[in-house]
Amino acid sequence: MIRLLTFLLGICFLASCGVSADLLIVNGSVMDGSGSPAQELDVAVRKDRILRVGPEIKMRAKRVIDAEGKIVSPGFVDIHAHIEPLTTMPEAESHVRQGVTTALGGPDGGGPLPLGKYLDDLEEQGVGMNVAYLVGHNSVRNQIMGLVNKAPTEGELKAMEALVAKSMQEGAFGISTGLKYLPGTYAKLDEIIALSRIAAREGGIYTSHLREEGLGLIEAVSEAITISEKAEIPVVLTHHKAMGQPMWGKSRETLAMVDAARSSGLDIMMDQYPYTASHTGISVLIPAWALEGHQITEFTKRCEDPVLRDSIKAGIMDNLVNDRGGGDLRRVQFSRFNWKPELEGKTLYDWAVAEGREPNIETGAELVIEAQLHRGANCIFHAMDEQDVRRIMQHPFSMVASDGRLSTPGKGHPHPRAYGTFPRVLGYYSREEGVLPLEEAVRKMTSLPAQRIGLPERGMIREGNYADITIFDPATVKDEATFEDPHQYPTGIEYVIINGKLAVDNGVFQHKLPGEVLRKKHSKK
Incomplete structure (x- = not known):
């Protein structure tokens, strides 16, 4: 408070310097997203960028936020999000109120097609958070072949390759598969490798709902590692888990497989939601x-x-x-x-x-x-073991991701991850259970997924980066959504800033559309 008064008294002097910010965050503990401990720093924002980060910044600002006792973090990056309802829920309130500023859509093989037109429509409509997309293998296969259980002909494979290439040119950040779902489950390894090579040539990544997460889990992880090797593509084992009682504890083996693959030079990572229950169709x-x-x-x-x-x-x-x-x-x-x-x-x-x-x-x-x-x-x-959840969460190359669908209160009975994923990691798993140090939890939901997707100017608080910032109270942040009563927003997420604009202001959702539709910049190998 004393520093804030000092700031106000210095405005007249600063006006003569001609330096100003749209937003100045003072007195907060900055966790920059790198995994380093918090530092007492101020953050100045001008337009959509972070202008300055440093101690006791003296600068005129249109708005000052006193973040005393709060953590100032990069905005959270959800690398596995079901944002299909974005056209009817453009504000993405259930995500933004968790502190999410960027989400990657099109997971599990289900990306929208044609992608370019879809992204154009989203830009015209406006979005409440930054969104990026993967091209979905299931969508591609269904469009070319339908729901048939057979290998593609040479012509069908070329048509699928062309559709993947087109989607990459239109801005996809990689390819996703849903090998547990139709029609992806009918695809053999050589088909997946061929299509993944197309994404890899454009600098894309591969994320996979594995072919099996129960009894065939070990073989499915091995398949994903083979795809990484043969297609020369970074891989994410998405919503990694060991499903069903016979497989409980098998995360020890899968994590050892990831470590061995990484030691051999392959780029394998995972994402995970912090619950012991999954959510999908009864089929x-x-x-x-x-x-x-x-x-x-x-x-x-x-x-x-x-x-x-x-x-x-x-x-x-x-x-x-x-x-x-x-x-x-x-x-x-x-x-x-x-x-x-x-x-x-x-x-x-x-x-x-x-x-x-x-x-x-x-x-x-x-x-x-x-x-x-x-x-x-x-x-x-409800078929996962808590110890597997904790073990996967602690791995240095696992990321926090919701796998949550955009939701609105009163509609259906969603998985609580749709409202509580990120606060649950910060509150329950970090503060209460000590599974992760807070700075490591923040890294897993900011810089690690941003780097994996290929967003070098997001995911960290540093000068010149986009001003995607989440301010939360480390003593009170908490998921409120439960399996019995899921439609509850979290507590303790006090400010969410997206591209320099306040989407949540002192805990109040602002009903704005400050997000950007992100398209991958091509970096052919």
């Missing part, structure tokens, strides 16, 4: 062959054949026991279920009991079939 429990062609109509036809239906049910039962089902119907929780919205927030177990059926694995499989026959549902799968 993830269904064998991929049963969904080929069309996930509803062809699936319905197969279910009308008693022999095929029995095979489908057996495959679902296996997944309920060994994979995302976690061996207990209580572990499968509905987040969005248009056919039965009254079940949102409830579980497969609750559904079975409500219908007077025995809540066992066989009943659960039958209910999964019923759900898919009625256009499916989204579910939260």
Whole structure:
């Protein structure tokens, strides 16, 4: 407070110097994003850039923020975000109020096409945070080949390569795969390598929802490492986890594989959300062959054949026991279920009991079939072990990422990561549990993902960088969203500055669109 009064008394002198800022942040503890401890520094912002960083900056400013007792951090960079609703939720409030200033969309193989037109439309509309995109392999394959289980012809492969190249030229930062999902699950290794080479030539990265995160996890990590080697491309094992009780503890092996790959010269990293539950469509429990062609109509036809239906049910039962089902119907929780919205927030177990059926694995499989026959549902799968979460979080090359979908209060029953990922790491895992030092937690959500994406002027507080800044209270920052009541914004995120403009001001969301649509600058190898 004394320094703030000194600043105000010096305004008349400073006016004669002709040096001014639009925003001056004083008295804060600056964590620059590098992993270094906080320093007592001021930060001056002019327009969309950081003008000066240093002790006791004396400069005229249109607005002064007294950040005493607060951490002044780079804005958080979400390297795995489901921002598909951005056209209807352009302010991205559920992300921005977590302190996120930049998000990478198009994960899990699902990037928008044609990308250039999509980015143009977003620019015209305006966005609440900075957004960048990957080109999605599933989107590319579906456009060229549809949902068929076969290898591409030479012509189809060339068409896919051309579409990836076009998307890279239009601004994609790399390619994503969703090898657990249709139609990516039908792709063989050589197809993925060929398309990844196209992205690599433009300086892009590869992010992968692995082919398996349960019983086939080790083989799936090995596949991703092979892709990095053969395509000569940096790889991110996205939302890295060990899914299902038989695999709990296997993160020791996967992390050792990452370390060995890095020691051999490969560029392998991971991202992770800080929860023991995943979130995806209920169809993830269904064998991929049963969904080929069309996930509803062809699936319905197969279910009308008693022999095929029995095979489908057996495959679902296996997944309920060994994979995302976690061996207990209580572990499968509905987040969005248009056919039965009254079940949102409830579980497969609750559904079975409500219908007077025995809540066992066989009943659960039958209910999964019923759900898919009625256009499916989204579910939260409580099937991960806390020790794996902590072990992955502590790895020096794991990044914090939400895998969260833009959400708005009252709509559906989303995974709490949509509202709480970044504050949860800062509050629960760093402050309360001591899993990470605070400066390391900040590094994992700022400079590390910014560098991975290829955004050298974001992710760190330094002069000349874009003014993406998050100011939070280290004593109170906390995720409030829960699995029972997910629609809750976090506390302790007091200011969010995006390209020099206040998006959150003293805890109040400003309903502005200060973000930029980012396009990769080409750096061919």
